[in-house]
Amino acid sequence: MIDPKNIADLEKVKMTGRLLDGSIPEPNSGCWIWVKADDKRYGSISIGGRLKKAHRVSFECFVADIPDGIKVCHRCDNTFCVNPEHLFLGTQSDNMKDMSSKGRNPMQLRPERSSLRAVRTVRYGVDHHLAKLTPEKIREIRSKYRPGATWNTPEGSAKALAREYGVNDRTITRIVRMETWIDAALKEQEKVG
Numbered sequence: 001m002i003d004p005k006n007i008a009d010l011e012k013v014k015m016t017g018r019l020l021d022g023s024i025p026e027p028n029s030g031c032w033i034w035v036k037a038d039d040k041r042y043g044s045i046s047i048g049g050r051l052k053k054a055h056r057v058s059f060e061c062f063v064a065d066i067p068d069g070i071k072v073c074h075r076c077d078n079t080f081c082v083n084p085e086h087l088f089l090g091t092q093s094d095n096m097k098d099m100s101s102k103g104r105n106p107m108q109l110r111p112e113r114s115s116l117r118a119v120r121t122v123r124y125g126v127d128h129h130l131a132k133l134t135p136e137k138i139r140e141i142r143s144k145y146r147p148g149a150t151w152n153t154p155e156g157s158a159k160a161l162a163r164e165y166g167v168n169d170r171t172i173t174r175i176v177r178m179e180t181w182i183d184a185a186l187k188e189q190e191k192v193g
């Protein structure tokens with residue numbers, strides 16, 4: 001009998017496709033940054049009309065079912081990451097200890113870093129694994145992007161921008177046609193800054 005709390009096997013196969021499709025591989029960290037919906041702290045994915053945390057779904061699909069009351073924590077410290085190799089099972093207190101030891105618990109930021117902006121930036125991870133992609137750079141990429149760029153006029157092509165910003169082509173494509181957490185981060189920064 002299949003436990004209805006867990007994702008059925010057939011569903012897992014479909015989910016793995018959605019997880020790969022909904023995330024951007026970040027070559028430096030190896031993180032798979034979830035770029036679909038989010039609840040501001042974690043990526044979200046809809047399964048049968050219910051919103052679940054994307055990293056938990058990834059763990060269930062690629063690694064194992066999650067026992068009751070157990071958290072799925074990030075080794076990489078990027079809560080938007082869904083790379084199963086960066087995920088491990090822990091309790092809430094492991095998660096907090098882990099965050100504190102990495103200085104990510106907003107309560108433990110040093111006073112000079114504890115401005116609202118710092119807390120929000122840390123929360124969104126803009127200054128972490130996606131450090132290359134600051135909100136400013138994302139705006140630049142969008143303004144420089146030319147969908148009609150060709151091999152003899154490569155300026156503004158995804159390839160040219162990828163090289164310029166040190167990310168991969170797919171990342172550029174995502175940025176120019178996305179409704180992602182990075183947009184949310186931009187809006188937050190505008191509000192704060």
Ligand SMILES: [Zn+2]
Nearest residue numbers: 031076081086
């Ligand atoms: Zn990661």
